[in-house]
Every structure is written in C-alpha cells, then in structure tokens.
Amino acid sequence: MQTALRTSLPETELASPANFAPHARVVREERPIHTSGLPLSIRGLRKSFGDNEVLRGIDLHIPAGQFVAIVGKSGCGKSTLLRLIAGLDKIDAGSVSFGQDIQPEDIRVMFQEPRLLPWARVLANVEVGLGRDRASKDAHARAEKALTEVGLADKRDQWPSVLSGGQKQRVALGRALVSRPRVLAFDEPLGALDALTRISMQRLLERVWRDQGFTAILVTHDVAEAVALADRVLVIEEGRIAHDVVVNVARPRQRGSAELAGLEGSILSHLLSADDRT
Ligand SMILES: Nc1ncnc2c1ncn2[C@@H]1O[C@H](COP(=O)(O)OP(=O)(O)O)[C@@H](O)[C@H]1O
Numbered sequence: 001m002q003t004a005l006r007t008s009l010p011e012t013e014l015a016s017p018a019n020f021a022p023h024a025r026v027v028r029e030e031r032p033i034h035t036s037g038l039p040l041s042i043r044g045l046r047k048s049f050g051d052n053e054v055l056r057g058i059d060l061h062i063p064a065g066q067f068v069a070i071v072g073k074s075g076c077g078k079s080t081l082l083r084l085i086a087g088l089d090k091i092d093a094g095s096v097s098f099g100q101d102i103q104p105e106d107i108r109v110m111f112q113e114p115r116l117l118p119w120a121r122v123l124a125n126v127e128v129g130l131g132r133d134r135a136s137k138d139a140h141a142r143a144e145k146a147l148t149e150v151g152l153a154d155k156r157d158q159w160p161s162v163l164s165g166g167q168k169q170r171v172a173l174g175r176a177l178v179s180r181p182r183v184l185a186f187d188e189p190l191g192a193l194d195a196l197t198r199i200s201m202q203r204l205l206e207r208v209w210r211d212q213g214f215t216a217i218l219v220t221h222d223v224a225e226a227v228a229l230a231d232r233v234l235v236i237e238e239g240r241i242a243h244d245v246v247v248n249v250a251r252p253r254q255r256g257s258a259e260l261a262g263l264e265g266s267i268l269s270h271l272l273s274a275d276d277r278t
Pocket residue numbers: 049052054072073074075076077078079080081
C-alpha cells in the first residue's frame with residue numbers, strides 16, 4: 001500500500017522544501033496547527049528548459065495571507081512558477097523564500113485533475129494530504145474535519161469513482177487543506193468544471209481562505225475568476241511580471257458588478273495586446 005501510494009502521489013507533489021529538517025518527527029508532533037499564512041519573497045527567479053527561457057527574472061513579494069492570482073497566455077510559465085514556489089522543480093537562478101524554515105506540510109498544491117487514489121475511499125484520500133502525519137493518532141479526525149470544511153462529510157466512505165467532477169475536486173481541496181498549509185498554490189483547479197460548479201467552488205475557495213488565512217496563489221486562465229477571488233492579479237508576459245493589478249474591491253464581492261467587470265476588461269486588454277505583439 002505504501003509503495004502504491006508513493007507511485008501515484010509522489011512525495012514531491014506534496015511539496016519538498018530543501019530546508020526540510022531530517023529529524024523533524026518530534027518537532028512535527030508538537031507543531032502547533034498554524035492558521036496564518038506565510039509571506040513569500042521571490043528574487044531574480046529564472047528557469048529554462050533547454051533553450052526555452054521560460055522565467056527571465058521574476059521579482060515578487062507576497063505578504064502573508066494575501067490571495068494572489070496569476071494569469072497569462074498558455075505556455076507563459078505560470079505552472080513553472082508554481083512548481084518552483086512549491087519546491088517541486090529546481091531553480092536555475094534567484095531565490096524563493098518564506099521568511100523562515102518551512103516544513104513540507106506548510107505548502108500544498110492543488111491541480112486541475114483531482115489525482116485521487118481510485119482504490120482508496122474518500123476519507124483515506126484526504127488523509128494522504130497529511131504526508132508524514134498520516135500515521136498519527138488524530139489523522140482520521142483531521143481528515144474528517146477537512147471533509148466537513150469542503151462539505152463532503154457524508155461521502156467519507158465512498159469510492160472516488162462515484163463522485164461528480166466537482167465533488168472530486170472538493171476531496172482534492174480537503175486533501176490540500178488537511179495539513180493546514182500556510183501557502184496553498186492552485187494550478188487552474190477549476191478549469192475542468194462546468195460553469196455553475198465552478199462558481200460554487202470559487203465561493204468555497206474564498207471561504208476556506210478567509211477561515212484559515214493561508215497565503216493563496218491561484219493560476220487561472222479565467223480573468224473573471226481572478227478578479228472575483230484575488231487581492232491582486234499578476235500578468236506574466238515574456239517570462240516576467242508585466243502587470244501587477246490590485247483588486248481593491250470589498251468582500252463579499254458581487255460577481256458581474258461594474259467594478260469587477262472594469263478590472264477584468266483592463267486585464268484582458270493587457271493580455272490581448274500582448275497577444276497582438278506575438
Ligand atoms: N518539464 C518540462 N520540460 C520541458 N519544457 C517544459 C517543461 N515544463 C514546462 N515546459 C515548457 O515551459 C513553458 C511554460 O510552461 P508552463 O509553465 O506549463 O506554462 P503555463 O502553465 O503558463 O501554460 C512551455 O513552453 C512548456 O512547454
């Protein structure tokens with residue numbers, strides 16, 4: 001079972017900060033449950049794949065607990081940036097720092113596909129998110145709490161195959177939340193959902209972010225989603241942050257309001273003018 005779990009969900013996908021302490025077991029069991037986010041500072045970050053220079057110097061500071069959305073045309077390096085932030089890929093130059101040493105449980109990534117283990121029931125799938133804490137006494141209780149947070153407590157004994165697409169993503173969100181991460185990175189997590197499910201998931205993301213206070217980094221191709229959820233929208237172009245737009249709109253936000261539509265329009269025009277130049 002151990003081996004199978006590893007194959008399907010490598011430890012690396014649960015984030016692997018380089019400064020992870022090798023003898024952290026005792027520390028871990030006494031670790032307080034954090035409810036606050038971590039700040040993030042990125043300096044001169046570069047990443048190439050062969051000749052393809054994808055990130056050409058990203059400089060960015062995200063204050064603790066901020067909700068940041070990242071947009072940009074397909075292939076501009078959004079997923080690459082998230083992977084570098086989460087420690088899933090190697091940095092070529094520059095740095096990513098959180099202002100303190102972090103544990104693997106502090107950062108979680110949620111992807112577009114839920115990546116659930118088909119042979120494990122819903123509750124066990126959520127427990128996977130506990131990483132090294134999966135064997136701890138309170139693993140069940142923590143997973144149940146996370147499932148309740150995503151509104152799926154009644155599905156704990158189901159198999160993933162009987163769930164809808166939206167429910168599977170809720171399980172994936174529960175798995176991401178169960179370790180109480182201090183940074184949560186989302187790579188187009190709602191991209192495969194239908195419009196209504198998408199809106200209800202957006203509300204859920206916003207609610208858990210407000211309840212738990214983690215720092216949220218959301219990659220999305222949907223600019224309306226970015227302005228509805230984020231405090232700030234970054235536009236990536238040619239390997240750099242080309243625009244950094246503050247969304248100074250009070251919450252709860254009204255989707256479709258003139259204020260959000262205006263911001264959405266101006267970000268879209270940045271993206272389209274970049275497209276015209278290529
Ligand atoms: N592991 C990899 N090996 C080679 N090229 C890659 C790899 N990952 C991403 N790329 C390339 O880097 C560029 C940026 O990819 P990505 O970050 O996935 O873009 P986005 O998420 O913005 O669509 C693309 O040209 C992609 O083909």
